[in-house]
Amino acid sequence: MHKIPESVLVVIHTVDLQVLMIARADNPDFWQSVTGSKDYADEPLIQTAMREVAEETGIIVADDQVPLSHLRDWQLSNVYDIYPMWRHRYAPGVTKNTEYVFSLQVPADINIVLAPREHVDYRWLPHREAADLCFSPSNAEAILQLPHYLHDVKA
Template sequence: MSPKPFKIPESVLVVIHTPALDVLLIRRADADGFWQSVTGSKDREDEPLALTAAREVAEETGIDCGEASALAPQLVDWQLENVYEIYPRWRSRYAEGVTHNTEHLFGLCVPERLTPRLDPREHTAWRWLPWREAADACFSPSNAEAVLLLPQFVR
């Protein structure tokens, strides 16, 4: 069995929300109490960011917002990015010397509070919260900041 390839230090963060600005948060399986939006790295350097975002949403929640889906138009690239230091506990997933990640922000408006389908190896619980409460519950400062930006991006 070949070793698992290193993660690419370019990722997406997708704030899934309703028109009423309720936000879906999921709890990480590898860090109890760490609530977050959907996040994930590119699978390959040339993978389009929108494809990464749709893939991660499907993998982490079971919600289909891919190109041919009804929700595809609701996946919006906010044209914002964060560069942050990778937490030391997860740095071994990246190549030697990689210490920072570039995260691209997306929003996904769903019609109502949907019930996600979680992969228990990645996430152990989910909850919908009003946007301000969701921002307070996020473990990551960049995720909290993204949720606080949500009202600016709702059509």
């Protein structure tokens, strides 16, 4: 079954803008935020975001520890070329993906449990350092926009 070329990017952060970065199992030099494709075409994006966060980090949104209100849809999407090394996962001829940006504020002491088939390491970094570590330009840009986005939400 081919991947759907619609995905979420979830920047997980603490109130003081420490950002969770995770290293990919298939390339440990590739650090990123939580990302993942829809499981089916009409899966709501918020559900995709919640599922991917749970699968990749063990964080369950909508419980006492992380309320659903802390998962924010930025109403922002990026369209980018799928890296050639990952195009085989998509239907023949699919070369572009649409990525929808979310952020999730979590407590600083939250427990992270990585999915070992997907990620091999994690670290918390100040948002600028996290952006510098990203291999994905759209991921880095979202992290850099985090303080501005959060300020706009509060205003």
